[in-house]
Amino acid sequence: MPHPSFLNRHALHLRPDPARVVVRAFRPSVEPRDYNPLDKTRANHIVDRVLALDVAEAEAVLAATLDNFDDRHRNLPAIFEQRAQEMEDAFSSHCCFTPTQLQLVGAYFLHEYSFEAAALFNPSIVPHPNQSGVAPGAIRFILSLRAVGEGHISSLTFRCGTFLADGTLMIEPPTRLASLPRVTMRVGDKLDLAFEADSDITERVIFPVTEAQANGIEDARFVPFIEEGQTTYYATYTAYSGQAIRSELIETSDFLTFRLTPLKGPAAVNKGMALFPRRIGGRYAMIARHDNESLHLVYSDNLLEWGLGTPILTPEFPWEFIQIGNCGSPIELDEGWLLLTHGVGPVRHYSIGAVLLDKDDPTRVLGRSHLPLVQPEKSTREGYVPNVVYSCGAMRHGAWIILPYAISDTFSTVATVKIDSLLAMLAPAYR
Known part of the structure; x- marks a missing residue:
């Protein structure tokens, strides 16, 4: 494992609250x-x-x-x-x-x-669309989290926070109320949802609506997608009917109105897709895992139809022998695309690692962590699903990576790490 000072683990625990209904x-x-x-x-x-x-x-x-x-x-x-x-x-x-x-x-x-009575986990993080009033050098952010209640039904909820220039991280408590959106358009399984304009973002809960989502909207991986100077927030997530899964897409510009659309194509029949934050070579690009154990690069011309792609990462080290997956969308650095990964090892032990991909050709792996960056600690590994750490997306701010992650599929926390320190952990890939 890296030196204990490698990660700054913040004393923030986002725990499920059965009083939120x-x-x-x-x-x-x-x-x-x-x-x-x-x-x-x-x-x-x-x-x-x-x-x-x-x-x-x-x-x-x-x-x-x-x-x-x-x-x-x-x-x-x-x-x-x-x-x-x-x-x-x-x-x-x-x-x-x-x-x-x-x-x-x-x-x-x-x-x-009680939509989060059992668990509040698998977070992703993006910059808040409204940065007004933020102190110099700081950034306001939105956390999305998977909430689980009675019957193991998953929904999507939000928190807000601020990361200060001195490395301090704060997360605001949610409002006491929680509310569901109105369905403003429905064509088949394609939905438009709208919350009340005066509702707080922490009040908003996206709950399953269609039959394909009946048992859960799981593991949303949000990313700000920038095109022609406009930012759209997309998130891929797993829709679970209780019997079958498929990947679907959320689209929003303000976290007040949302469009939910099923994805199509052979890459969309599995879970864990993560969208790049911009087009590559004029095409949309995703990291996907359609063989259940390896990561692939897949492309689309229209954002909704995804074919099979090129394998880029297979299990290589003991902590990931069972399978690997992504921990959210790739993060663009000067050095390349930073992709956080998860690996599953002995006794279904989940850990978080990282790789660096070539910026122009993401099938080229430039560096890879041989050891986990984060793994379950003995003092905190108990929970709904023990021995798991997992993230659905990190964020860059200046010289930092802000990494929210879940512990034992029960509660969430946040760590930060300097980009230089993280890159130094990635050994050159021999390929």
């Missing part, structure tokens, strides 16, 4: 043994019971519900009404509702979900 759609199921196509559904029965309440009782139930939950969510009455409107198939025998009845019906078809 969103409201999700809930619809009671019908037991197969009880099903009769001539009967009303359970949803119809619930609506009938609500409408049978007299005016005073309905108002009292709604007031008590709002008193119990309103301080935990943004604009809960509107959420109730929106959910009721989504349940119109249960209202077929009813012509109209009072505002109280509409909100109360909506409340019965929602439930709270």
Whole structure:
């Protein structure tokens, strides 16, 4: 391992908080043994019971519900009404509702979900689009994190922080509230999402919407992509249906509105794709792992269709004999493309390493770490999945690399390292 002073491990632990909740759609199921196509559904029965309440009782139930939950969510009455409107198939025998009845019906078809109760891990980091008011030599950043709640369902959440010129790193606490976006466009599995304009970024949670995402939006690798002076933030992530996986793409310019699109082609059927921050030779480029153990360079002319590419890295050292993968998008340096990697060794022990790729021809490996840069420590390796350190993306700022990473698929922390020190660890590649 490198000398202990090689990495500056900051005393920041981002741990899951079960108090952070969103409201999700809930619809009671019908037991197969009880099903009769001539009967009303359970949803119809619930609506009938609500409408049978007299005016005073309905108002009292709604007031008590709002008193119990309103301080935990943004604009809960509107959420109730929106959910009721989504349940119109249960209202077929009813012509109209009072505002109280509409909100109360909506409340019965929602439930709270603690989206990060189990884990908060696999972070990536990018510069914040708004750098106004930042001190000289400092940078404001956004962390994306994979949050896991009940049923091992993964969603995407955010934190903000600042890295100061003296090497101090601060992460702001999240807001108490959390909210889901509106779906503003849906064509097949292609989605446009929008959050409330006055919401804080730490409040925003991107939760699975499509069937392909039903069990998780996993391991988003964000990167600022610069073209013609404009910056677009892209992130590849794994959509998990509960049975199958595929790679999908997030696009945003402001972290307020997002577009989610499935990727296509043979390289997109696996996980762990990471986009280069600019075109190479006029084409989009990704690091991918479609053979489950090695890293490949793949290209696309349209950002969405990805064929098979050129193998550039295979497992070579004992700490990566099982497989290797990327730890986020390549970072452009004067010396080449810095690619952080992960390797899996004995007893499924995950470590983080690095390679340096040629800037013009990223299939050429210029240097490679023979030993891990970061690996699980005995004092912190216990967790949801023990013996794992993992990152979905680091960031350069001046002479520093800022590396957020997760520990044991449970919580996240951050380390920083000087670029010169990191490059000195990369032995020349003999190829």
